[in-house]
Amino acid sequence: MSSVTKALRSGTVRKDTYERLVCDDCNRQLTTRDRGGVGWRRVCPDCGREWKQLR
Numbered sequence: 001m002s003s004v005t006k007a008l009r010s011g012t013v014r015k016d017t018y019e020r021l022v023c024d025d026c027n028r029q030l031t032t033r034d035r036g037g038v039g040w041r042r043v044c045p046d047c048g049r050e051w052k053q054l055r
């Protein structure tokens, strides 16, 4: 799983005007899932790709 930081750098994920993470391909806001204390998984509900984010 790639990281949110890398995805932002490569343009796969971007931030909208409210600083929310958005999948650039689908133009959908990412959902957040807890990873059990080590951070979050950010998931695009349309294409199903996931990115990890550390706390």
Ligand SMILES: [Zn+2]
Binding pocket: 023, 024, 025, 026, 027, 028, 044, 045, 046, 047, 048, 049
């Ligand atoms: Zn997507």
